[in-house]
Amino acid sequence: MIRLIRGTVIAHGKDHLVVEVANAVGLKIFVPEPTRTQAASGATIVLHTYLQVREDALNLFGFATEEELEIFELLLGVSGVGPKVALSTLSALSPDALRLALANNEPAVIARVPGIGKRTAEKIILELKDKVRESQAGLEALAAVADVDAEVIEALIALGYSVVEAQRAVQRLPKEATGVEERLRLALSQFSA
Missing domain, CATH: 2.40.50.140 (Nucleic acid-binding proteins)
Structure with a gap:
């Protein structure tokens, strides 16, 4: 291998x-x-x-990271999820965003990934929720970042970008960037490059 x-x-x-x-x-x-x-x-x-x-x-x-590889392999273990769908999931959602969606039982977040419908998203949550665990403190930190990122995504969509473009732009943002305004400015700079 x-x-x-x-x-x-x-x-x-x-x-x-x-x-x-x-x-x-x-x-x-x-x-x-x-x-x-x-x-x-x-x-x-x-x-x-x-x-x-x-x-x-x-x-x-x-x-890029072992964490992404581990999540990819876990996704492959879900019936009905092949390599292309698992790769599409990691293209649209960061590992942190996926973990948060699993922990909060939010199939709608996963269903936004191209190629994943509502039933597949529910199946992913059902099969992976117990396999991907996060501490309560870690979940709170992820939730805070997810709230900021959700605002940035909403702002980008309001500016005319697609959901997928907005999610990809947010996923590429450095973790050091905090605050809605800074993250939005950095996301917009990606579209002008």
Whole structure:
């Protein structure tokens, strides 16, 4: 099993990166949207990976953190959730946002992910709620950040951006940025870049 890739980003695709590893071998690695957009061509990248072996293909999925990889693997354990839906989930929701939705039993948050309907969102909560635990203090901190991010998302939607664009912009914000105004300013700067 390939668990870690270190190499140079040589190309970007719609849902993947091509990473050059030892001796000019380029690997196509499917990655979440935030990882894909943050990876600059020519930059060295380290990805925690999951190798899907199928009869007709070998697919490699890469994640910036071990936490994202763990959540991806948990999502794959839910019946009806395949790699593309799990990857789409991590493209639209940060691990913290997903944990908060699971802890607060909020299928509507998960159902906003493209490719996930209400029933699948409910199934994800039912099957993963006990597997993804967070301390009460951790949940309170996540809730505070989620409230600020919800306001930023609402403001971006009011400005004409789609829900998915707004969620992706918020997901790419640095954790150090606090407050609605600062996070909104940083999110808007992503659209002008």
